[in-house]
Amino acid sequence: MLEQRYFRDDIKLAADLLKKRGYTLDTARINKLESTRKSIQVETQDLQSQRNKKSKLIGQEKSKGNNATELLAEVSSLGQALKEKETQLSDILNQLRTLSLNVPNIPHDSVPAGKDENDNQEIKKWGQPKKYSFDVLDHVDIGAQLGMLDFEVAAKIAGSRFSHMSGQLARLHRVLTQFMLDTHTSEHGYKEVYVPYIVNEKSLEGTGQLPKFEQDLFKLNTEQEYYLIPTAEVPVTNLVRDTILNGHEVPLKFTAHTPCFRSEAGSYGKDTRGMIRQHQFEKVELVQIVEPGKSYDALEELTGHAETILQKLELPYRVVSLCTGDLGFSAAKTYDLEAWLPAQKTYREISSCSNFESFQARRLQARWRPTEKGKPELVHTVNGSGLAVGRALVAIMENYQQESGAVAIPTILQPYMGGQKLIEPEV
RNA sequence: GGAGAGGUGGCAGAGUGGUCGAAUGCGGCGGUCUUGAAAACCGUUGAGGGUUUAUCCCCUCCCAGGGUUCGAAUCCCUGCCUCUCCGCCA
Numbered sequence: 443m444l445e446q447r448y449f450r451d452d453i454k455l456a457a458d459l460l461k462k463r464g465y466t467l468d469t470a471r472i473n474k475l476e477s478t479r480k481s482i483q484v485e486t487q488d489l490q491s492q493r494n495k496k497s498k499l500i501g502q503e504k505s506k507g508n509n510a511t512e513l514l515a516e517v518s519s520l521g522q523a524l525k526e527k528e529t530q531l532s533d534i535l536n537q538l539r540t541l542s543l544n545v546p547n548i549p550h551d552s553v554p555a556g557k558d559e560n561d562n563q564e565i566k567k568w569g570q571p572k573k574y575s576f577d578v579l580d581h582v583d584i585g586a587q588l589g590m591l592d593f594e595v596a597a598k599i600a601g602s603r604f605s606h607m608s609g610q611l612a613r614l615h616r617v618l619t620q621f622m623l624d625t626h627t628s629e630h631g632y633k634e635v636y637v638p639y640i641v642n643e644k645s646l647e648g649t650g651q652l653p654k655f656e657q658d659l660f661k662l663n664t665e666q667e668y669y670l671i672p673t674a675e676v677p678v679t680n681l682v683r684d685t686i687l688n689g690h691e692v693p694l695k696f697t698a699h700t701p702c703f704r705s706e707a708g709s710y711g712k713d714t715r716g717m718i719r720q721h722q723f724e725k726v727e728l729v730q731i732v733e734p735g736k737s738y739d740a741l742e743e744l745t746g747h748a749e750t751i752l753q754k755l756e757l758p759y760r761v762v763s764l765c766t767g768d769l770g771f772s773a774a775k776t777y778d779l780e781a782w783l784p785a786q787k788t789y790r791e792i793s794s795c796s797n798f799e800s801f802q803a804r805r806l807q808a809r810w811r812p813t814e815k816g817k818p819e820l821v822h823t824v825n826g827s828g829l830a831v832g833r834a835l836v837a838i839m840e841n842y843q844q845e846s847g848a849v850a851i852p853t854i855l856q857p858y859m860g861g862q863k864l865i866e867p868e869v
Numbered sequence: 870g871g872a873g874a875g876g877u878g879g880c881a882g883a884g885u886g887g888u889c890g891a892a893u894g895c896g897g898c899g900g901u902c903u904u905g906a907a908a909a910c911c912g913u914u915g916a917g918g919g920u921u922u923a924u925c926c927c928c929u930c931c932c933a934g935g936g937u938u939c940g941a942a943u944c945c946c947u948g949c950c951u952c953u954c955c956g957c958c959a
Contacts, residue, residue, distance in 0.1 A: 480919085483918085483919060483928085484919070484920075484927095486928080487918095487919065487920090487927060487928045487929090488927085488928090490927085490928060490929085491926095491927055491928070493939075493940080494927095494928090494940085496939070496940090497887075497939055497940040498887070498888060498940080500887075500939055500940070501886095501887030501888080501939095501940070502887080502888080504887070505887075513939075514939055515939090516939085517939040517940080518939055520939085521938095521939075666948095666949085686879095686916085807917095818916080
């Protein structure tokens, strides 16, 4: 959600800024709503004020033992008009709210202009893709050869876009999250949190998934409006919903490991092979709640924390700054980390780190008090994956594959795997 | 799942339908006193919004949403949450 002042004082500017990301703001409608809002609000408040005064007088008269028939008549005639105005006002406020909940964030100045992912800007590259003396396989074939990755049985149990792992591969998958969490808590200063995997509408509205992206979510068929989380960003960021933090509490740095559930509606035919795009996957998330002036530093820092994981795993990757056209709904700026996949001979997204500025905070009413006596201000929220565990596993399988069909274990993970250096096919 | 109790300001805790945005206590902030601090005393202390250059002024908010009423923190309905007891259970 954008600042109200954009709608009131500078709608032209807002429209121009949003144009950059290919969004057309309905300025005519907003202007109209805004001007009626203004007059109706003033009228409503005036009527309310009259009513309050007269009702108070009635009370005073009655306590003196007088009967205030005249006043009573005056006020009840106000009642009808007031009720009408109040309904009109709340109707307009609702319309404005719905409208603003559907307006995306404004891209930061530093975001490269562009239409789609082809215009994203590569910021840096790290590591050298290995040369292989044999024909590389993709993770699906590697997994099949190991006998530890099975999509058919997953399809039987659930359906398409699910996976089943077993043995050492399942262990490596688990160990990866362990390693990521340990790194972020002990080296990067994040506090580990455990959170619900099911959330209510309010939480999803707070982080921007609702009302616009309901079709991407799994909604539970229960009496209450429950959804499975699409990312830990939702429950973790909502920790600070409706709170005013003291100056010394900021920044907050949280990390959480959760499963993520995405309906992937509208991605038919995309990444149908393998575990790149699943309905259920694991992710270690990084979330920072920071003061407004520091959110861009925090974004750089947090992105670095995610990069650290890739570096420790010795996986070649690159950092890409998403262009205005490819930016997510809530983000003001996003870096994607893309790991090298030898089978696809390309870099694929494995983490996405974004600064939302005050966009989420405004929806969440997440604020802080800069000074003891000062007025509360909105915080900024920054988050990123650190990393997507399934995709990290894919990257390891493909980058560390051996001619024998085995997969080497990255040095950093070997202690977690009981000193084992290799995952070999089951006989 | 059954039975009961309750949700009020940073916290604790009052509140006969009529100056209640809310007593009181604690905490916080400012001051007096003190070499300094503590104690004591005095004052102050919620959030959002409208109008305004600003002050003033006004409106809304006592879990949420409806309703009754000239007037609701107080009465009625619905939902959510918390607590206690019983049952079941990882």
